[in-house]
């Protein structure tokens with residue numbers, strides 16, 4: 001794998017010394033080197049076990065829906081490292097849950113690949129969302145912020161209409177918003193919580209997809225964020241795991257329906273990822289310090305590590321993949 005930076009620190013020091021002697025590189029040069037160094041992080045050969053934060057993590061809880069900026073450590077969504085290469089030039093994308101976690105990493109990656117991006121999120125997440133909007137704009141792309149609650153069918157219609165109006169159309173739909181609450185037993189799940197899990201994870205993609213379809217043309221791509229729990233359900237996620245299994249079926253069946261229209265549909269299955277979802281009740285609080293330790297990689301994934309799958313599925317490069325499940329589980 002090539003890299004525009006020397007990997008050997010001694011060589012880097014030496015080169016820095018030479019450069020310093022030859023010319024005043026100046027602050028701009030230093031800033032550029034710093035930026036390239038961050039960007040090189042993604043492509044440099046490195047041990048994936050230690051490439052990102054490892055457990056134990058500090059104990060922490062937030063009120064739902066939580067903010068990425070309040071997590072310790074703050075998740076890595078690729079802000080300083082994701083480097084695009086025009087793979088989605090001119091595409092128009094709507095991403096639900098685009099303020100934080102996986103959706104935010106996807107929004108940043110899509111924008112740096114050349115797409116205009118609309119994100120949906122809850123009004124309480126405005127602070128996280130504004131950071132994403134700024135990053136999309138920094139990438140030179142159009143950013144559209146559409147706060148609102150997707151458990152409301154009418155809002156789902158308005159969401160799609162606003163995205164289409166403000167982006168001038170729609171080519172990529174990412175159904176990524178999700179609701180997860182850990183509960184030891186079925187009796188511990190209230191009707192309200194069960195309903196919210198179903199509405200957010202199953203009904204909303206149904207409503208949003210139906211609203212989006214009239215706007216999607218040949219070559220469009222629909223992606224849904226499922227989960228490894230669809231296949232390996234843990235005992236504390238009775239309702240959530242059922243919705244994630246539904247998300248896999250969503251992709252498999254819709255792919256069959258839409259192939260003749262030239263539209264592809266795929267699902268992504270993350271394993272444990274370091275996002276707000278987990279620290280707002282998604283896991284029992286005592287499980288947070290060791291979150292991700294069970295993965296073969298020995299740590300949770302950072303959102304930046306899964307964004308490339310969404311880029312691949314959104315781009316025309318994966319034109320023969322539809323109805324598939326792509327996993328990033330940490331082993």
Ligand code: NAD
Pocket residue numbers: 065096097098099100101102103120121122125148149150151176177178179180200225226227228269270271272273274275276277278
């Ligand atoms: P996250 O908390 O960063 O993102 C979830 C987002 O869902 C929130 O930011 C919020 O904007 C949105 N949301 C929830 N309820 C909503 C509502 N009623 N209206 C509008 N928006 C709403 O966490 P994340 O882990 O990045 O979650 C993204 C997706 O990844 C979810 O579908 C989740 O099920 C899935 N997932 C996460 C993990 C993990 O370990 N983090 C593992 C497997 C699957």
Ligand code: MG
Pocket residue numbers: 065066067068099100101121125128276
């Ligand atoms: Mg959020």
